[in-house]
Amino acid sequence: MKLAGRIGCGAALGLLGWAVNLAALEVLPGVHLLLGPLMVLAAAVLLGPWAGGVAGAVSGLRTLALWQHPWGWLNISLEGMFVGALRRRLTPLMADLLYWSLSPLYFALTYWFVEDIPVRGVLVSALKQAVNGLLAVLTLQVVLLVPGVRGRLRPLLPPPLAEVSVGRAFGTALTLGAVVPMLVLGGAEGRERYESQLRQMDDGNLHTARLVANEVESSVGHVTHGVNQLARTLTAGLSATGQLPGARYLEGELDALVTYSPEVLSAYVGSPEGIALAFSPRNDLAGQPLAGQDFSDRPYVVRVRHASRPLVSDVQEGRGRLAGTLVVALAPIRNAERYAGYVLASMDLPRLRQYARAQVTDTLQRIRVLDSRGGVVFDSALKEDTSSGQAVIDAALAREQKRVPSGATGTYAAEHDAVTAVRVGTLHHFAVVEVPSLGWRVLVEQPGARLQSEVEHAYFSLLGTMALATACAVALAFAFSRTIVAPVQGVSHAAARQVAGDRAARATEAALNAPRELRQLAETFDQMTGQLARQLEAIERTSREKDAFLSIASHELKTPLTALKAHVQMLRRKLDGAHGERLDNVSRQVDRVTRLVNQMLDASQLGLEQLPLHMSRLDLSEVVRHVAETLVAASPLHTLQLTLEPLVGDFDELRLEQVVHNLVSNAIKYSPTGGLIEVHTRARDGQAELSVADRGLGLRVEDEEQLFGRFKRGDRREVTGISGLGVGLYVSREIIRLHSGRITLRSREGGGAVATVWLPLPPP
CATH class of the missing domain: 1.10.287.130 (Signal transduction histidine kinase, dimerisation/phosphotransfer (DHp) domain)
Incomplete structure (x- = not known):
């Protein structure tokens, strides 16, 4: 098959491999088993390196989307070319093993240096691609051992596969039979371990979220109850004109609220206009009095004027004594329809944050509480909420948490362009629990680093199990092959001894x-x-x-x-x-x-x-000249062409005359229509070479050896009318053999036959 045909067939196999790769099997999260390399390696082994490279380029297109980088695609193409280049020297399995033994440099340059993937991720990527390739080439080698397949593909089989020993066949088949179940069982076990770890992580996140949600609801409830009670007390103490008691009285009531409510950091009573009439504590951090500050710009101050029951604000930017984020509860002071002011208490968010930290069951857990607008009430990862600007959640988390109902779990990708090899480690897993009375949400999340480590551990365990199974399979194959091959070899050796003449074998x-x-x-x-x-x-x-x-x-x-x-x-x-x-x-x-x-x-x-032979020193060319000229001269239809070079050696003159006579007379006899008889002698590589050629009936390929037998003349119709016993060539061959030489007979291009004799010459 021409190169263009091979490349076309390689492209067709690559397209089939691409289609097969669409059904990639995820053995473990981020670890895929591809069947497309089987088509790539088939093209490489049967059609050569260019077909293998083209098949790899077409089949590997699927990996661009699957693994999110071009290096796996390039690697499949290089593998096809490498195995195809060595197909005539090594078995496919050995060629692929050699390729993967040279691949660490490639992965270091591409995955680690270019893509900046961590070393463990590079190792996982390299090993999973090596397993893909080796499993494919092992499957291919077993398929090519099937008699029906070998019969159809025999013209394309390279030499290492054309003749396969029983031991190698057993080893390959048993290895595949051991590796595939280990891959299936190990992959299932690895996925189970991963899913178990994931369930534990989700359950832990949900449990922590529920505890924090309960604490938030309890704390808010206590603060709301406190401000409501104080608002009722002050409502009862309003004057006939609807005026609040004096500042000293208000400060006493506020001190009691702050002292006996651990959930409250500070509290104040505000006028209908939003001016602080009394504060507890009295002064801010700079020592300036807080009473008299204007809070009328706060949305919750506007809302409480029309409220009939306590309110809880969303997260706000504090000022004065409480710089940073804060959440307040406030209740209106209202006598009938007359609004006389309000009572406000800021909640102790650091206390809630400390409580949340105490519930963390894993150092990687992070707890955040979001208000109804999506603002962060507090974050367990921050030591102090000094600015609401710090309380920002990732856009992906903000989007995903809205889709997850209360009491459920979800994931989001912290790195959107992360390659598949480390995808598990870039996923963050979170749980959501709502605080129903407030519309707040408690988010507890963990990065997938531990799960990535678990996946890698499971994959390495799987590879270790497969390596052990492969070693056991090879050992069993060796033992079984010896059990089976030894008797077969015994029969073969006995047959060889029989051929050598040992009839007792x-x-x-x-x-x-x-x-x-x-x-x-x-x-x-x-x-x-x-x-x-x-x-x-x-x-x-x-x-x-x-x-x-x-x-x-x-x-x-x-x-x-x-x-x-x-x-x-x-x-x-x-x-x-x-x-x-x-x-x-x-x-x-x-x-x-x-x-x-x-x-x-x-x-x-x-x-x-x-x-017997009677050896003497003579010039073989003179013997040839005398016999050839005598015989051709007696045949009027033939002419002689002699090209002679002196050949002096130790020969039996009469027997060599007999050989030359047989060869020249055969040339004359089997060219009945006449023609040129060409006789040549020359010295070549320390041997005397004699050739006799004619333009007669010629030979069939199957007659070239058969005619040297005793009484063998061939069975063609053209020779039935030519006389002879069929012993001339037999006698000639035996005479030449006794001289330690050899003789051949072959057909001649354009018609006729050539007989060539080689005889040893003494050293000069």
């Missing part, structure tokens, strides 16, 4: 402790080898008998042929003309039969390993 002993099926395999193999050994012995015995017969027959035929040749030669001297030509023809036929008989004798001697 057996496999049963190696499978004594193996499972039943493997033991039966070994026993069946031994039965088969025993039967084959007996059949081979019978065949060899028959072959020896045949070789002996051929040897005897050849020897017996050589004697009358020699006598016949002698008589033909004697008659040729006495006859000429037409009778002489007939005798020449008879002589050639006698020579032909003699060569056939000699070849049969040589074949039988080779079968009996009785063919």
